[in-house]
Amino acid sequence: MGRVGLTTERxxxxxxxxxxxxxxxxxxxxxxxxxxxxxxxxLYSHVKNGQDLKTRIALLALE
Incomplete structure (x- = not known):
């Protein structure tokens, strides 16, 4: 498993x-x-947990 350029936005x-x-x-x-x-x-370097991820997705959908 190598680096794949993970970011919160990605x-x-x-x-x-x-x-x-x-x-x-x-x-x-x-x-x-x-x-x-x-x-x-x-992934936990970029999102706190599953709920944080879902919150970010919901906010993206509202944009």
């Missing part, structure tokens, strides 16, 4: 795409980590 956008695909309730940090082929812990 994770939020990918989370929004995941929500479009699977539904908002199915968005998890674990699923996002799978999509980026990284360990879940790698």
């Amino acid at each position: 994770l939020t956008q990918a989370g929004a795409e995941l929500a479009d695909e699977l539904g908002f309730d199915q968005v998890t940090v674990s699923e996002l980590a799978r999509r980026f082929d990284v360990k879940v812990a790698s």
